[in-house]
Amino acid sequence: MTTSELIDDYFAILDIDHDKKISRDQVIELLRALGKAPTQQQEEAIMREVKEDLVGVEKIRQLYKKCEMKLPKDLYDDMFGVFTALDKEENGQIHEAELRQILSVLGRPLSNSEVEAIMRSATVSREGYVDYKEFADMLVKEYPPE
Template sequence: MKTAQNESVPCGKMFVKISSSPCAGKSDAGRYTHILTHTRTNTPPAEAKEAFALFDKRGTGKIPSGQLGDLLRALGQNPTQAEVDSLRSSAPSELDYKTFLSILQRPDGFKPAGELDDFVRGFQVFDKDGSGVIGAGELRYVLTQLGEKMSDAEVDELLKGVPISSDGNINYRDFAAHILGA
């Protein structure tokens, strides 16, 4: 990759020390920045700053990189665990607000949560008789064993308030609407 000054920037790294950038000033020494340029998300900077402050439990102006996924999700983003792992692997162990904001405003953003019909089509794969329901046990298996696996505690939390019929089935359209808050 080339900078505006036609200088090489190493590819494969999501973060670089600002001091290694051709645009770095003395006050930037030792700080990290995301190497991509960013567009704005729908999250207002004030809301992002407030959420960041809530995660900054020590009041240092930094959060552990291990909290990145939780903070992004708290702001309505939908990163996959693989995206979070990739971002964390190339980030410093602690992120300041400016670095976090650059992640939040990355140009490709994060995949949207999906539309109701997308979820319904996904559940239809498991609906062998076309009844519009999936067994609660089968749903738990799918969520804990396939794709980005959830813990049993996460599934329990997800299923709170979801009606389960007397024969142990869940209407998956209603379940998807519940997840999406629709």
């Protein structure tokens, strides 16, 4: 399936009234669904460019091509570096509470429901620790390949 076909398919899912438009608020959601992971700064730049309340598929294609966004797999080293820096005991684990805090404040802060959804997929030990290599691997694999 080509990128253009993927964009069309994902766009159609969000276009619930079939008017060939999605709301401005759905643009970032659609780009993420296509496997992109824009930073907060990139999101802001995209939203400055999207001036209209309703957006057509052509605009999405332009934004997709124009915006150089890293895929989650490209962010792996950055994630791993943050986790390693917080690993005071150097045992490859961080406490679940620290992980929740990281997810809710660093980069593009996630909402409580987004953090909860991610944490449901994480393996937490009886002692309340998460193996951060396993966790980073899980996050990267959750996203579809480009």
